[in-house]
Amino acid sequence: MLTVEIKELIVYLRNIVSEEKPDDGFLEKYGDDPDFIELDNAARELRNNCKKHFEMIFDLFPDPTIITTMDEGKLLTYNQAFLKLIKTRGKTIFDESVNISDLYFELDKREQLVAELKRTGISENMEIMVKDVNDEMFVGLVSAQAINIEGTPHILSVIRDITEIKRLEAEIKQLSIKDKLTQVFNRPKLDAFLQCELERSERTRAPFSIVLVDVDSLRQINDTYGNPVGDKVLVAIADILKQNIRVTDVVGRWSGEEFLIILPDTDKKGAVTLAEKIRTIVENTNFETVLKLTSSFGVSTYRQDLLPATLISRAHVARSRAKEKGKNRVEWQ
Numbered sequence: 001m002l003t004v005e006i007k008e009l010i011v012y013l014r015n016i017v018s019e020e021k022p023d024d025g026f027l028e029k030y031g032d033d034p035d036f037i038e039l040d041n042a043a044r045e046l047r048n049n050c051k052k053h054f055e056m057i058f059d060l061f062p063d064p065t066i067i068t069t070m071d072e073g074k075l076l077t078y079n080q081a082f083l084k085l086i087k088t089r090g091k092t093i094f095d096e097s098v099n100i101s102d103l104y105f106e107l108d109k110r111e112q113l114v115a116e117l118k119r120t121g122i123s124e125n126m127e128i129m130v131k132d133v134n135d136e137m138f139v140g141l142v143s144a145q146a147i148n149i150e151g152t153p154h155i156l157s158v159i160r161d162i163t164e165i166k167r168l169e170a171e172i173k174q175l176s177i178k179d180k181l182t183q184v185f186n187r188p189k190l191d192a193f194l195q196c197e198l199e200r201s202e203r204t205r206a207p208f209s210i211v212l213v214d215v216d217s218l219r220q221i222n223d224t225y226g227n228p229v230g231d232k233v234l235v236a237i238a239d240i241l242k243q244n245i246r247v248t249d250v251v252g253r254w255s256g257e258e259f260l261i262i263l264p265d266t267d268k269k270g271a272v273t274l275a276e277k278i279r280t281i282v283e284n285t286n287f288e289t290v291l292k293l294t295s296s297f298g299v300s301t302y303r304q305d306l307l308p309a310t311l312i313s314r315a316h317v318a319r320s321r322a323k324e325k326g327k328n329r330v331e332w333q
Contacts, residue, residue: 063158070114070146070153085161117146117155130159138163181231182238184259185252193250193262194308200264201302208302209271211261212315213241213278216294216327218257229289236287237295244278260315268301268332275299275330283328294328301332 064082130140222230298319318333
């Protein structure tokens with residue numbers, strides 16, 4: 001069994017290593033003992049060496065890292081990677097007067113992080129909008145560990161700037177649902193919207209219509225002026241469609257020269273009225289290079305159809321009839 005003296009010594013050494021204030025009574029009791037003095041010096045040297053090693057590793061750690069006080073959020077120190085992050089972003093350098101709480105745009109997230117650290121001692125991969133000292137925003141991925149320095153709780157935080165990653169993620173998401181040229185929804189996303197509206201109308205018996213828009217003579221435009229001019233025409237038509245539909249409506253590129261408008265809660269009369277409005281706008285617009293062009297429209301309304309393809313098929317029939325009757329027309333099927 002350990003003696004009382006050894007137990008007291010273990011507690012003392014633990015306090016020395018953790019940089020907590022040692023018991024004054026213990027120092028009075030053993031402070032003049034040569035063996036204690038030798039052991040105390042060795043423990044302090046070991047602690048100082050460990051501290052130097054930590055500081056070296058901390059400074060060379062490849063990810064931006066800071067140490068702050070737990071509750072006040074005062075910045076204690078930061079490493080070279082964090083300094084590089086600040087320089088890369090063209091910002092001024094932090095000093096110890098900075099309160100890290102002022103840098104968190106989402107203060108509630110910072111409060112969640114502190115609460116989690118107090119509960120578990122660690123928090124991993126929390127996305128927090130961070131503002132730097134110049135009030136510019138970036139997305140920080142924060143992982144943190146609760147640590148004790150001289151008896152005071154601190155936070156060791158790794159803050160990675162993932163703004164570019166989030167931008168690329170958003171761009172990839174947009175590419176998965178948007179037509180690259182016209183920036184309206186693409187065919188797969190339109191299919192999903194169609195299925196959703198069809199199921200909603202089956203459930204609620206609410207009216208629901210679609211409008212198929214076909215740009216007349218696009219192939220001739222491409223042959224005469226080249227594909228870049230044809231592409232500009234498609235972009236211009238897409239803009240007209242976006243500007244003339246409701247917030248609840250959906251527009252997308254159905255095929256090469258075809259666009260599809262999905263109109264929730266819209267009957268035949270409402271759909272035909274919208275199609276006629278857009279037909280007139282297109283007819284009266286002066287387009288770059290080609291100047292004048294027209295479009296043909298096929299309108300179809302939900303009739304308890306079981307498949308989106310049935311609805312689309314009727315719109316195609318109506319569109320074809322508009323073409324056969326001389327183009328620049330609205331037909332319903």
